Amino acid sequence: MRIVVLAGGIGGARFLRGLKQAAPDADITVIGNTGDDIHLFGLKVCPDLDTVMYTLGGGIDEEQGWGRADETFHVKAELAAYGVGPEWFGLGDRDFATHIVRTQMLGAGYPLSAVTEALCARWKPGVRLLPMSDDRVETHVAVEVEGERKAVHFQEYWVRLRASVDAQAVVPVGAEQAQPAPGVLEAIGEADVVLFPPSNPVVSIGTILAVPGIREAIAEAGVPVVGLSPIVGNAPVRGMADKVLAAVGVEATAGAVARHYGSGLLDGWLVDTTDVDTVGEVEAAGIRCRAVPLMMTDVDATAAMAREALALAEEVRA
Amino acid sequence: MRIVVLAGGIGGARFLRGLKQAAPDADITVIGNTGDDIHLFGLKVCPDLDTVMYTLGGGIDEEQGWGRADETFHVKAELAAYGVGPEWFGLGDRDFATHIVRTQMLGAGYPLSAVTEALCARWKPGVRLLPMSDDRVETHVAVEVEGERKAVHFQEYWVRLRASVDAQAVVPVGAEQAQPAPGVLEAIGEADVVLFPPSNPVVSIGTILAVPGIREAIAEAGVPVVGLSPIVGNAPVRGMADKVLAAVGVEATAGAVARHYGSGLLDGWLVDTTDVDTVGEVEAAGIRCRAVPLMMTDVDATAAMAREALALAEEVRA
Numbered sequence: 001m002r003i004v005v006l007a008g009g010i011g012g013a014r015f016l017r018g019l020k021q022a023a024p025d026a027d028i029t030v031i032g033n034t035g036d037d038i039h040l041f042g043l044k045v046c047p048d049l050d051t052v053m054y055t056l057g058g059g060i061d062e063e064q065g066w067g068r069a070d071e072t073f074h075v076k077a078e079l080a081a082y083g084v085g086p087e088w089f090g091l092g093d094r095d096f097a098t099h100i101v102r103t104q105m106l107g108a109g110y111p112l113s114a115v116t117e118a119l120c121a122r123w124k125p126g127v128r129l130l131p132m133s134d135d136r137v138e139t140h141v142a143v144e145v146e147g148e149r150k151a152v153h154f155q156e157y158w159v160r161l162r163a164s165v166d167a168q169a170v171v172p173v174g175a176e177q178a179q180p181a182p183g184v185l186e187a188i189g190e191a192d193v194v195l196f197p198p199s200n201p202v203v204s205i206g207t208i209l210a211v212p213g214i215r216e217a218i219a220e221a222g223v224p225v226v227g228l229s230p231i232v233g234n235a236p237v238r239g240m241a242d243k244v245l246a247a248v249g250v251e252a253t254a255g256a257v258a259r260h261y262g263s264g265l266l267d268g269w270l271v272d273t274t275d276v277d278t279v280g281e282v283e284a285a286g287i288r289c290r291a292v293p294l295m296m297t298d299v300d301a302t303a304a305m306a307r308e309a310l311a312l313a314e315e316v317r318a
Numbered sequence: 319m320r321i322v323v324l325a326g327g328i329g330g331a332r333f334l335r336g337l338k339q340a341a342p343d344a345d346i347t348v349i350g351n352t353g354d355d356i357h358l359f360g361l362k363v364c365p366d367l368d369t370v371m372y373t374l375g376g377g378i379d380e381e382q383g384w385g386r387a388d389e390t391f392h393v394k395a396e397l398a399a400y401g402v403g404p405e406w407f408g409l410g411d412r413d414f415a416t417h418i419v420r421t422q423m424l425g426a427g428y429p430l431s432a433v434t435e436a437l438c439a440r441w442k443p444g445v446r447l448l449p450m451s452d453d454r455v456e457t458h459v460a461v462e463v464e465g466e467r468k469a470v471h472f473q474e475y476w477v478r479l480r481a482s483v484d485a486q487a488v489v490p491v492g493a494e495q496a497q498p499a500p501g502v503l504e505a506i507g508e509a510d511v512v513l514f515p516p517s518n519p520v521v522s523i524g525t526i527l528a529v530p531g532i533r534e535a536i537a538e539a540g541v542p543v544v545g546l547s548p549i550v551g552n553a554p555v556r557g558m559a560d561k562v563l564a565a566v567g568v569e570a571t572a573g574a575v576a577r578h579y580g581s582g583l584l585d586g587w588l589v590d591t592t593d594v595d596t597v598g599e600v601e602a603a604g605i606r607c608r609a610v611p612l613m614m615t616d617v618d619a620t621a622a623m624a625r626e627a628l629a630l631a632e633e634v635r636a
Contacts, residue, residue: 042418074392076415079418084418093392097397101397104360
């Protein structure tokens with residue numbers, strides 16, 4: 001079975017770990033969000049790709065969900081001693097090596113997809129990890145701070161501001177001119193099922209879908225497309241997805257997110273058992289819906305979620 | 319008193335610490351060798367400038383003489399895990415931060431002299447540290463390995479090969495086209511005395527003198543130029559200076575090094591008491607010479623050497 005998964009960071013990475021357990025023989029291609037990539041200290045940092053790579057490759061800081069296990073922060077402390085920031089972005093020493101290798105390869109002319117493949121040669125994530133695009137896309141968030149409206153990089157909004165101010169708009173700058181990375185459209189075209197993990201529908205999956213050709217390829221693939229709600233009981237399971245959902249005029253409910261994707265894209269939708277009342281509303285929108293436990297408390301629980309998603313896909317197919 | 323010092327790495331840095339103690343009120347300008355600079359992992363590394371900066375700024379690994387105190391090597395270990403080398407060059411995590419800041423500033427268009435000044439704003443070395451040139455100069459060493467003659471970067475010869483094969487030639491590539499960095503010729507022109515610490519006469523001081531204009535400015539400054547022999551008892555005090563001296567046809571003796579600099583450049587020369595027999599030979603070559611203890615065993619001993627050098631300069635002046 002060939003599965004294509006659109007993934008953001010922590011939520012996507014943890015779901016993939018469950019999916020690998022649920023479908024050990026599946027051929028999994030992950031299309032990773034690169035809209036939250038950022039240049040720091042002259043280095044190219046790809047937080048979502050790295051979170052997937054580290055999580056599936058056994059290098060992740062399990063508690064934190066991002067960054068490397070057994071990490072130290074001497075480079076960052078020294079940069080701060082030179083007065084060089086930002087200090088709000090937590091790059092560890094081991095993590096720095098990844099960005100140094102990536103930046104050096106990009107500088108030598110390799111596209112991000114080739115760089116990602118080279119990095120994965122070490123981590124062996126057990127999936128094929130593709131960036132959504134080799135072109136630069138950078139998610140900016142329009143905010144109003146002290147009466148002044150300005151656009152900040154998504155990482156600044158998410159990490160520095162902790163989404164403490166309202167997002168007035170979320171714009172994946174460069175997406176319209178971006179092309180899907182080599183292999184992305186081919187993987188979708190050959191997939192037996194496409195899954196949307198419980199990742200952020202706006203800044204993770206939404207950004208991937210904003211790359212021209214990807215949404216269309218998924219809609220026209222003629223295979224089941226099944227998603228899992230990142231909203232449980234009218235709140236994001238983790239992160240601050242409600243803030244960016246508001247910016248695109250979508251309520252932070254499991255049902256509203258399904259309708260935001262729409263029946264033209266989505267065939268099946270899993271909501272948490274807490275949100276069983278939503279099932280009728282989603283089905284009325286033309287999307288098959290089931291209520292199952294959606295808390296990724298451990299790998300077994302996550303694998304059960306993945307099995308439910310695959311079962312719903314089979315139901316859709318039949 | 320305005321003192322100009324030409325400095326390589328460890329020997330130059332340690333001498334400078336003694337000089338600062340010997341002449342606490344002096345205005346010291348250090349012209350640092352950049353011929354052993356190297357690009358590693360896409361980063362610009364300036365070993366000699368950093369050794370001077372860390373040593374005088376209190377950040378040096380005292381025992382080793384280079385690199386940072388209290389250092390860790392996680393970035394390097396991770397780079398090796400990616401298969402990215404060279405592994406033979408010891409870059410620590412704290413040290414990496416310096417190279418990241420430098421590379422970012424160079425990329426933003428600042429010349430190396432401005433970058434060095436910015437880095438020194440943190441370290442406060444108590445001297446004005448200038449690179450010999452803002453232009454790229456890279457010392458290469460011609461060697462014969464398994465019958466094949468090839469040129470290797472000085473760091474590869476020194477650090478990887480540990481000077482275990484004969485150096486057939488030492489070439490400061492780019493030196494002929496290089497210009498002295500801003501402030502270098504001015505500092506020499508305003509100096510009351512010019513000192514050559516017990517640094518490598520070929521790959522450290524020799525490289526600085528190879529930048530057109532620097533040797534001439536020193537020779538024509540009309541002030542005492544005094545050097546300290548890096549050779550004691552026919553062997554380098556530290557390092558493998560004999561290997562590169564052979565490449566330029568100079569014996570590894572205190573007297574031969576003085577004659578290599580020549581009376582057109584050098585007015586005074588200090589040799590170790592062990593080499594007292596050499597004094598006559600050096601004076602016969604037109605260079606005033608004294609035999610004094612030249613082992614930099616601690617800062618006090620080094621300060622005594624610096625005082626001897628300044629005393630010899632006064633003798634020359636008188």
